[in-house]
Amino acid sequence: MSEANFIYLSQEDAVRCGAGDVAATVADTERTTLLAYRGKAIEAPTATLFWGVPAEKLKNFVGYPSKKRANIHAGYLDDDGVMKVALKNIPSNPDNPLNGKGPRASGLVTILDPETGYPVALMDAMVISCMRTGALGAIGVKHLRRPGSRSLGLIGVGPINQAAIACTAEVMPELEVAYVYDLNTERAKAFAAEFSRKLHIDVRAVDSARAAVADADVVIPATNVQTIDDAYIAPDWMKKGSLLVDLSIWDATFETLARADGYVMNSAISMERKTMTPSVMVDRGLAKEEEIIDLGKVIAGETAGRRGDGDVIVYFARGMAIYDVMCGYRVYENALKNGVGKTLSLWQSAFWS
Numbered sequence: 001m002s003e004a005n006f007i008y009l010s011q012e013d014a015v016r017c018g019a020g021d022v023a024a025t026v027a028d029t030e031r032t033t034l035l036a037y038r039g040k041a042i043e044a045p046t047a048t049l050f051w052g053v054p055a056e057k058l059k060n061f062v063g064y065p066s067k068k069r070a071n072i073h074a075g076y077l078d079d080d081g082v083m084k085v086a087l088k089n090i091p092s093n094p095d096n097p098l099n100g101k102g103p104r105a106s107g108l109v110t111i112l113d114p115e116t117g118y119p120v121a122l123m124d125a126m127v128i129s130c131m132r133t134g135a136l137g138a139i140g141v142k143h144l145r146r147p148g149s150r151s152l153g154l155i156g157v158g159p160i161n162q163a164a165i166a167c168t169a170e171v172m173p174e175l176e177v178a179y180v181y182d183l184n185t186e187r188a189k190a191f192a193a194e195f196s197r198k199l200h201i202d203v204r205a206v207d208s209a210r211a212a213v214a215d216a217d218v219v220i221p222a223t224n225v226q227t228i229d230d231a232y233i234a235p236d237w238m239k240k241g242s243l244l245v246d247l248s249i250w251d252a253t254f255e256t257l258a259r260a261d262g263y264v265m266n267s268a269i270s271m272e273r274k275t276m277t278p279s280v281m282v283d284r285g286l287a288k289e290e291e292i293i294d295l296g297k298v299i300a301g302e303t304a305g306r307r308g309d310g311d312v313i314v315y316f317a318r319g320m321a322i323y324d325v326m327c328g329y330r331v332y333e334n335a336l337k338n339g340v341g342k343t344l345s346l347w348q349s350a351f352w353s
């Protein structure tokens with residue numbers, strides 16, 4: 001039998017092939033959301049392994065029962081007849097930066113041959129995954145912000161909100177000011193200096209989460225809050241007409257979420273994740289499933305995501321493998337085109353036939 005090879009792309013290789021390309025990632029993320037709405041996407045149920053806690057704590061736990069976790073995702077896209085299929089694994093621990101161990105998360109994307117299922121590429125997932133998450137927030141900003149919006153409030157300034165501010169600036173050219181808050185003041189100040197310079201907008205570190213939200217037309221939390229019990233965004237914090245992008249899940253209290261005037265989710269597929277928003281909102285009777293609009297329907301021009309300029313809208317942005325599939329496939333194609341990456345052998349002659 002013939003040999004089987006795949007290419008390996010380190011993080012640096014993936015970046016050389018467009019993993020950090022803001023405009024391309026925003027376009028891929030928007031297209032994927034539309035494909036999902038049109039029934040052209042399949043997302044496998046996510047498997048999450050938590051460890052470091054007693055096994056009995058894991059049963060039916062809403063939220064994150066442990067900081068140590070690994071998510072395993074798989075997705076498929078029919079992209080105008082081109083079959084794209086990939087797997088992603090993301091292990092993480094939010095204590096890593098504090099412990100001097102590097103970023104919260106690491107990970108790998110495996111691109112599969114759609115016929116044989118064999119791996120054709122293995123690549124760093126971190127830049128792709130963070131960038132598509134920032135872009136996922138940004139496509140909500142693109143379609144759901146109130147006209148005349150000019151300010152952004154960011155809570156948490158790790159890689160996810162670093163990607164989110166870059167992608168938001170891409171879709172919101174009128175963005176003038178961003179208020180940023182992080183429990184780690186030094187990290188917030190460094191973020192403000194870096195993105196003021198890079199994006200040519202006024203990015204200000206502020207001294208509380210409330211100060212970041214108070215005057216923000218768009219609010220994006222990307223923190224490490226583990227359960228709804230630690231939620232801190234209170235209903236009276238949200239400005240009239242603002243958009244809350246629910247990127248890291250447990251930041252807004254249920255009361256804040258319940259008081260919103262409208263709900264949008266990036267895909268109806270995300271309702272399958274029963275221990276996360278928006279599904280828990282429906283299960284607890286805080287929102288009706290039929291009232292949560294699929295962003296794909298908004299992108300398709302079939303409905304408006306926002307009805308009134310004064311409405312507070314919550315956009316549930318739940319990442320899925322299908323976004324990594326689309327972005328990873330683009331990186332893979334660029335690697336082939338430019339001869340980037342190391343070819344590794346899966347086998348030279350298959351042990352089994």
Ligand SMILES: NC(=O)c1ccc[n+]([C@@H]2O[C@H](COP(=O)([O-])OP(=O)(O)OC[C@H]3O[C@@H](n4cnc5c(N)ncnc54)[C@H](O)[C@@H]3O)[C@@H](O)[C@H]2O)c1
Nearest residue numbers: 104133156157158159160182183222223224247248318319
């Ligand atoms: N929606 C999605 O698809 C998606 C995808 C990937 C990651 N995430 C989530 O995004 C979050 C951020 O990821 P990251 O890699 O940037 O993490 P990170 O740990 O590098 O950064 C998080 C930052 O939030 C700060 N923080 C924590 N709690 C806070 C609080 N209560 N108030 C203010 N600041 C607070 C921390 O000090 C830290 O600087 C994680 O919770 C992750 O699970 C969401």
